[in-house]
Amino acid sequence: xxxxxxxxxxxxxxxxxxxxxxxxxxxxxxxxxxxxxxxxxxxxxxxxxxxxxxxxxxxxxxxxxxxxxxxxxxxxxxxxxxxxxxxxxxxxxxxxxxxxxxxxxxxxxxxxxxxxxxxxxxxxxxxxxxxxxxxxxxxxxxxxxxxxxxxxxxxxxxxxxxxxxxxxxxxxxxxxxxxxxxxxxxxxxxxxxxxxxxxxxxxxxxxxxxxxxxxxxxxxxxxxxxxxxxxxxxxxxxxxxxxxxxxxxxxxxxxxxxxxxxxxxxxxxxxxxxxxxxxxxxxxxxxxxxxxxxxxxxxxxxxxxxxxxxxxxxxxxxxxxxxxxxxxxxx
Amino acid sequence: xxxxxxxxxxxxxxxxxxxxxxxxxxxxxxxxxxxxxxxxxxxxxxxxxxxxxxxxxxxxxxxxxxxxxxxxxxxxxxxxxxxxxxxxxxxxxxxxxxxxxxxxxxxxxxxxxxxxxxxxxxxxxxxxxxxxxxxxxxxxxxxxxxxxxxxxxxxxxxxxxxxxxxxxxxxxxxxxxxxxxxxxxxxxxxxxxxxxxxxxxxxxxxxxxxxxxxxxxxxxxxxxxxxxxxxxxxxxxxxxxxxxxxxxxxxxxxxxxxxxxxx
Numbered sequence: 001x002x003x004x005x006x007x008x009x010x011x012x013x014x015x016x017x018x019x020x021x022x023x024x025x026x027x028x029x030x031x032x033x034x035x036x037x038x039x040x041x042x043x044x045x046x047x048x049x050x051x052x053x054x055x056x057x058x059x060x061x062x063x064x065x066x067x068x069x070x071x072x073x074x075x076x077x078x079x080x081x082x083x084x085x086x087x088x089x090x091x092x093x094x095x096x097x098x099x100x101x102x103x104x105x106x107x108x109x110x111x112x113x114x115x116x117x118x119x120x121x122x123x124x125x126x127x128x129x130x131x132x133x134x135x136x137x138x139x140x141x142x143x144x145x146x147x148x149x150x151x152x153x154x155x156x157x158x159x160x161x162x163x164x165x166x167x168x169x170x171x172x173x174x175x176x177x178x179x180x181x182x183x184x185x186x187x188x189x190x191x192x193x194x195x196x197x198x199x200x201x202x203x204x205x206x207x208x209x210x211x212x213x214x215x216x217x218x219x220x221x222x223x224x225x226x227x228x229x230x231x232x233x234x235x236x237x238x239x240x241x242x243x244x245x246x247x248x249x250x251x252x253x254x255x256x257x258x259x260x261x262x263x264x265x266x267x268x269x270x271x272x273x274x275x276x277x278x279x280x281x282x283x284x285x286x287x288x289x290x291x292x293x294x295x296x297x298x299x300x301x302x303x304x305x306x307x308x309x310x311x312x313x314x315x316x317x318x319x320x321x322x323x324x325x326x327x328x329x330x331x
Numbered sequence: 332x333x334x335x336x337x338x339x340x341x342x343x344x345x346x347x348x349x350x351x352x353x354x355x356x357x358x359x360x361x362x363x364x365x366x367x368x369x370x371x372x373x374x375x376x377x378x379x380x381x382x383x384x385x386x387x388x389x390x391x392x393x394x395x396x397x398x399x400x401x402x403x404x405x406x407x408x409x410x411x412x413x414x415x416x417x418x419x420x421x422x423x424x425x426x427x428x429x430x431x432x433x434x435x436x437x438x439x440x441x442x443x444x445x446x447x448x449x450x451x452x453x454x455x456x457x458x459x460x461x462x463x464x465x466x467x468x469x470x471x472x473x474x475x476x477x478x479x480x481x482x483x484x485x486x487x488x489x490x491x492x493x494x495x496x497x498x499x500x501x502x503x504x505x506x507x508x509x510x511x512x513x514x515x516x517x518x519x520x521x522x523x524x525x526x527x528x529x530x531x532x533x534x535x536x537x538x539x540x541x542x543x544x545x546x547x548x549x550x551x552x553x554x555x556x557x558x559x560x561x562x563x564x565x566x567x568x569x570x571x572x573x574x575x576x577x578x579x580x581x582x583x584x585x586x587x588x589x590x591x592x593x594x
Binding site (some may be wrong): 013068071072073074075089091093094096097099100102103106107108110112114117118120121122124126127153180318 | 333334335336337340343344347348418419421422424425426427428586587589590591592
């Protein structure tokens with residue numbers, strides 16, 4: 001059963017084009033030029049209950065605008081949208097009772113108070129009975145390992161701790177759908193990994209449908225069985241995540257750091273060097289040869305080593321470049 | 332229950348800052364002390380000024396400054412407009428609440444918190460200066476004054492909520508707020524005492540709601556202008572209803588303009 005359905009969904013914004021300088025500012029008082037931006041263009045999307053879907057695309061692709069339309073925050077310009085049978089922008093409380101949204105930079109927490117205080121507020125807002133509230137709270141406290149943070153002022157928490165708390169607040173009422181907009185933005189790799197682990201468990205244990213927008217490939221790869229790639233407001237891929245990366249992610253970026261100046265010999269493996277200093281080497285290698293190259297590089301005793309996936313921008317370019325086809329053909 | 336919890340969380344938020352509590356109390360104390368000294372000098376060589384005795388003038392001052400200090404709905408318009416401009420107004424849109432009721436509950440929390448401290452500070456000074464508090468003995472007038480205070484505070488919340496919503500269309504609402512603040516200051520008698528204005532102008536002011544927010548309730552509490560109590564209640568009630576209709580229409584037509592863009 002589809003829990004989310006969109007058909008030809010479109011969102012256009014009008015943007016004031018202001019000329020620079022005093023003269024431009026004065027001119028803007030008399031006559032203004034506007035440009036129309038299409039953030040989401042004729043997008044068709046169906047998501048089934050219990051799915052974990054990744055919405056990916058470069059900055060400005062239209063991911064967040066899509067989430068805002070699905071949650072009712074903004075109204076579509078045209079097209080159809082239905083989430084759990086509701087038209088989101090009607091902003092019905094019955095609808096809002098059944099979903100949660102976490103936006104990386106928009107907090108529901110009261111910074112001067114403790115998380116316990118915010119949770120109490122949300123218990124009442126969502127009408128959660130005391131017994132259910134206690135059991136949900138204890139479940140999340142154990143899952144997120146945050147016992148000692150419940151009575152700490154939110155403003156004194158680290159970014160990673162705060163994000164865990166945002167997730168607890170969002171999940172307290174056991175929503176059917178959870179929208180996550182860049183939940184790992186600004187987090188270090190340890191915190192990101194923890195958040196990913198929690199999300200996987202929520203999806204598996206509670207059956208929550210999760211829509212995750214991110215431009216971090218690691219998030220999508222680790223969590224989402226299905227990916228929807230959006231660029232310039234249009235869907236350019238909709239399908240299996242593994243296949244997406246198999247087909248379009250061709251390289252890995254390897255960074256090596258050394259304690260002493262290091263001169264590497266001719267490496268081979270088809271490596272192309274991205275940057276090089278005596279203490280740090282950054283190189284690109286094909287996915288197939290990455291593990292072989294890593295074994296070779298370990299011989300030089302690097303003090304630190306990191307392997308990164310190609311960014312979404314490169315993948316989008318490759319989808320366009322290799323296929324030159326319509327989204328339907330690609331998916 | 333959800334709105335009671337919202338009030339409670341805003342009381343808790345205010346209680347976090349101890350210095351703020353101390354300075355609020357000191358501010359109230361200083362105002363009363365200053366009024367005591369000022370009116371003491373003025374009443375030194377006379378027993379009555381514009382129909383007020385020294386004790387009734389001090390009573391009026393204590394009550395009106397208490398009421399004007401608990402009227403703190405200014406924060407609502409700035410909170411809404413700033414959140415609309417920064418795109419964080421979404422935090423209210425996505426939770427199952429009536430946004431206007433949320434802000435009323437927030438205001439109740441803030442008023443309850445400041446009201447208690449202001450009341451305690453005022454009470455202590457009334458005792459220390461042995462102010463013989465002049466209060467109306469008519470329970471119906473006292474009830475009318477209380478109702479006027481409630482409706483007056485509600486009206487100010489509605490007005491600031493409405494002005495905040497204008498940010499959905501105009502983005503910058505600084506000018507609207509400035510006009511409102513000057514109008515409020517003039518009509519409530521903060522700029523020129525109302526008793527010094529010509530009767531014709533005062534009659535016009537009585538058609539505006541601001542006259543009934545602090546001025547009339549204060550006068551009723553000290554037993555003056557009793558004949559204006561019932562007309563006052565009717566007028567402020569009509570204003571509340573009209574503003575509620577305006578809020579409903581404005582939200583209905585402007586909410587689609589919210590783009591959630593900012594951060």
